[in-house]
Amino acid sequence: MSLKHDFIRLCSPYYLYNILLSVSYISLKRIPGVCNYLFSTDNCELDGRETEILFFLVIVVAIRTRKAGSMSMLSYLSSSFVYTKVANLILWISADYRMGIIYGIVFILGALLFPEPTYAGPDRVTYFRGVQGLDEELVRDTRVTWLVAFYTIWSPSCSTFAPIYAKLSNDYGLDTLKFGKVDIGRYPESGQKYNVGT
Numbered sequence: 001m002s003l004k005h006d007f008i009r010l011c012s013p014y015y016l017y018n019i020l021l022s023v024s025y026i027s028l029k030r031i032p033g034v035c036n037y038l039f040s041t042d043n044c045e046l047d048g049r050e051t052e053i054l055f056f057l058v059i060v061v062a063i064r065t066r067k068a069g070s071m072s073m074l075s076y077l078s079s080s081f082v083y084t085k086v087a088n089l090i091l092w093i094s095a096d097y098r099m100g101i102i103y104g105i106v107f108i109l110g111a112l113l114f115p116e117p118t119y120a121g122p123d124r125v126t127y128f129r130g131v132q133g134l135d136e137e138l139v140r141d142t143r144v145t146w147l148v149a150f151y152t153i154w155s156p157s158c159s160t161f162a163p164i165y166a167k168l169s170n171d172y173g174l175d176t177l178k179f180g181k182v183d184i185g186r187y188p189e190s191g192q193k194y195n196v197g198t
Helices: 003-012 013-022 026-030 035-039 048-068 073-095 095-111 130-140 158-173 188-193
Strands: 127-129 145-151 175-182
Touching: 003 013, 003 073, 013 048, 013 073, 013 095, 026 035, 026 073, 026 145, 048 073, 073 095, 073 158, 095 175, 127 130, 127 158, 130 145, 145 158, 158 175
Parallel strands: 127 175, 145 175
Antiparallel strands: none
8 A cells, every 4th residue: 555545544533533642641741831730740851750651662562563563554553552542541640540530531432433444445355154155156166266365353463454455356356366255253163174263
């Protein structure tokens, strides 16, 4: 996907809201006037404990996103949002438990109101309902080669791979090469038959 497309998607409410929550503590702590009012302090600098929490956050985000195999800026951001928001929650609670509670409520409401956007572009993917549907399609026309992805909805790697797979199906799908998907979270017998685990 192009960088321009990534920046357009970055303007969606999900990303804007999560970026705002992720930088809320640091930005409000560093703005004179706002800092003095919210934190009741004359010094608008991060103290040692806050710095330690933020460095720990950077290390956790770097390790987890590398382990998750983030392939684009958006997948990197999506996987880091949870950790940055939890670190901000800890920072807000340590500053004042009332602000921490307010932040926690805003955090939960945001998760409910702004879900992560899913791929909405064109695709030529056939979704199979279990082993029977896939087996019937494989037997029906032996001239067709199927490229089948086994996925689960809850897996971040599968969510990251979904738009790439859809674009591949749209670009390279032919009458003799078709793309399919099987949800092994919903149909675990499919995964067992083809030795694919969650």
